[in-house]
Amino acid sequence: MNTTVLLFLGLYFLAMLAVGVISMRRGGSSSMEGYYLSGRNVGPLVTAMTMQSTSMSGYMFLGAGSLGYTQGYYGFWYAAGDIGGGVVNLSVLGRRMRKLSQIMGALTSIEYLEKRYPSKWVRLIAAGLSVFLLGAYVLAQFIAGGKGLELVTGLPYELALTIAVAVILAYTLMGGYGAVAYTDLVQSFVMIIGIVWILVATLQEVGGLTAANEALAALDPTLLSIWGRDLAYEGQWGIVLGALLIFSIGYMGWPHVVTRHMAMRNPFHARRAGVYSTLWNLIFVSAPYILGTLAILVLPELDDPEQAIFALAQNLLPAAVVGIVMAAIMAAIMSTADSILLQTGSIAARDLYERFINPNMEEKQMVRVSQAIVLLLGIICGVIALFEPPAVFSIVVFTTAVLGSAFLPAYVAAVWWRKANTPGALASMIVGSLVAFSWQYLGLDQVTGLHPMLAGVVLSSLSMVVVSLLTQASHPVPEHVLRAMAETAELRPLPRPLKAQQSFEMAHEALTLKAQERTA
Amino acid sequence: MFGLPVSTTWLVIGVPAFWVLYTLGFLWVTRNWPGLKRSDTGR
Numbered sequence: 001m002n003t004t005v006l007l008f009l010g011l012y013f014l015a016m017l018a019v020g021v022i023s024m025r026r027g028g029s030s031s032m033e034g035y036y037l038s039g040r041n042v043g044p045l046v047t048a049m050t051m052q053s054t055s056m057s058g059y060m061f062l063g064a065g066s067l068g069y070t071q072g073y074y075g076f077w078y079a080a081g082d083i084g085g086g087v088v089n090l091s092v093l094g095r096r097m098r099k100l101s102q103i104m105g106a107l108t109s110i111e112y113l114e115k116r117y118p119s120k121w122v123r124l125i126a127a128g129l130s131v132f133l134l135g136a137y138v139l140a141q142f143i144a145g146g147k148g149l150e151l152v153t154g155l156p157y158e159l160a161l162t163i164a165v166a167v168i169l170a171y172t173l174m175g176g177y178g179a180v181a182y183t184d185l186v187q188s189f190v191m192i193i194g195i196v197w198i199l200v201a202t203l204q205e206v207g208g209l210t211a212a213n214e215a216l217a218a219l220d221p222t223l224l225s226i227w228g229r230d231l232a233y234e235g236q237w238g239i240v241l242g243a244l245l246i247f248s249i250g251y252m253g254w255p256h257v258v259t260r261h262m263a264m265r266n267p268f269h270a271r272r273a274g275v276y277s278t279l280w281n282l283i284f285v286s287a288p289y290i291l292g293t294l295a296i297l298v299l300p301e302l303d304d305p306e307q308a309i310f311a312l313a314q315n316l317l318p319a320a321v322v323g324i325v326m327a328a329i330m331a332a333i334m335s336t337a338d339s340i341l342l343q344t345g346s347i348a349a350r351d352l353y354e355r356f357i358n359p360n361m362e363e364k365q366m367v368r369v370s371q372a373i374v375l376l377l378g379i380i381c382g383v384i385a386l387f388e389p390p391a392v393f394s395i396v397v398f399t400t401a402v403l404g405s406a407f408l409p410a411y412v413a414a415v416w417w418r419k420a421n422t423p424g425a426l427a428s429m430i431v432g433s434l435v436a437f438s439w440q441y442l443g444l445d446q447v448t449g450l451h452p453m454l455a456g457v458v459l460s461s462l463s464m465v466v467v468s469l470l471t472q473a474s475h476p477v478p479e480h481v482l483r484a485m486a487e488t489a490e491l492r493p494l495p496r497p498l499k500a501q502q503s504f505e506m507a508h509e510a511l512t513l514k515a516q517e518r519t520a
Numbered sequence: 521m522f523g524l525p526v527s528t529t530w531l532v533i534g535v536p537a538f539w540v541l542y543t544l545g546f547l548w549v550t551r552n553w554p555g556l557k558r559s560d561t562g563r
Contacts, residue, residue, distance in 0.1 A: 073528050073531070073532065076528075076531050080531060080536070083535070083536050083539045087542060088542075091550075209522045209523075210522045210523045214523045217523065225528065226525075226527050268550075268553045271546070271547065274543060274547075278540065282536055491553060
């Protein structure tokens with residue numbers, strides 16, 4: 001293994017740990033709000049970059065390259081939705097979710113759902129679904145991290161996995177959300193530098209994009225088509241629309257992504273963060289698909305299409321630059337793994353353990369419990385990853401579709417529709433998750449020509465609307481929720497009484513119990 | 521453009537252009553948002 005590449009990776013890991021130490025010293029884990037949301041003090045650039053780098057996992061370097069290599073320009077259907085995913089999320093949810101979550105004193109995206117749709121069942125179902133699905137996602141990212149590091153360093157998989165997991169766990173435990181967000185910022189820049197470098201080198205190698213497309217057309221003209229190699233997806237609009245939706249509106253249903261809104265310093269930062277997201281996506285998102293397609297010309301005999309981008313880097317770049325590209329791949333994996341790990345641990349600690357088992361904990365005690373659960377979860381996923389369970393990447397696709405279908409209508413309606421009530425939210429979550437799950441499990445996408453995400457989102461949205469309207473009389477939206485929603489629509493900073501997030505009628509039982517104890 | 525069929529050009533160039541317009545539209549719609557000065561945390 002080239003020592004220059006190793007040196008770059010070693011420096012990169014040390015830099016990530018240093019960010020964790022700095023976040024810890026800034027008090028990242030000294031309070032619950034500090035640990036979960038970095039004290040709601042994150043600026044627009046960091047918000048945008050942590051949102052984008054969390055959304056883009058190792059899939060972008062492995063799966064997207066593979067899709068380009070096997071299907072040509074068809075992969076752009078996924079990129080096309082993905083480019084707008086950040087700004088759609090920030091423009092639809094950003095400012096309102098930030099304000100509503102603070103008014104209601106919610107620290108996790110699941111706790112937020114319970115406070116908007118008051119019912120312990122909302123919390124229980126949402127937290128259970130999230131822990132299960134995000135846990136699987138963490139596992140997949142760990143495996144990708146271990147394999148990536150093994151590939152780059154030549155170390156045995158077990159050792160490579162242990163190093164990757166140890167680094168991610170170390171900075172996540174040290175600084176909580178602040179450490180995760182600021183390491184994500186650094187990692188987003190590393191990802192951009194790495195992908196642009198390899199793209200420029202590849203375009204030089206193939207004589208420019210036009211010459212490359214002409215060469216591809218000579219090989220197989222269907223590679224240039226929007227319908228895939230041999231026009232395999234021709235006319236399948238249900239699949240194509242789902243591919244567009246999964247990464248454009250789908251992010252609004254991912255609990256670990258929407259948490260980013262809640263941590264913004266200022267609700268109005270959603271505006272600038274939206275611009276940063278689009279700029280970053282315009283550069284980053286399309287590149288892996290183009291690279292995968294161009295790799296057909298440069299490396300026509302690849303055994304494993306997922307290695308397309310890695311192989312391009314190794315063949316076209318000097319060792320020092322290969323180190324940067326490899327750091328970019330690890331950055332994509334780590335920036336997703338850390339965010340999901342923290343989110344899963346937080347949900348398990350606050351939304352399950354504190355909410356249903358031990359509501360009388362002190363704040364610092366709660367942070368310690370969260371850290372313990374993150375550590376435990378990391379170790380469990382790390383141990384399972386050692387055995388490399390099969391079909392993990394299909395679990396990733398499965399989890400993202402189910403999460404999006406289950407939660408998207410609940411998060412959007414929470415801030416935009418005053419009639420969205422608890423039964424509607426419960427029905428939406430249950431129907432969305434069941435439909436997306438069964439659609440994939442039973443292979444209904446092949447039968448119906450509809451993407452699981454499309455079927456899941458449409459039916460969960462319908463459930464939200466129909467059930468909410470039918471149950472308005474029996475389950476009206478509580479007055480304090482309507483007042484809070486009205487306040488989120490206002491273009492002004494929060495009034496002082498609402499800033500302190502201490503409105504007891506909006507706080508969940510745990511906070512109420514604490515308050516009662518203090519006054520007793 | 522770039523040796524691509526028209527439909528592929530629309531997908532590769534047109535859709536990103538749509539998102540740029542969406543972002544500009546978002547900026548325009550929110551041009552009156554207050555609290556963007558550094559001193560005003562808006563919290």
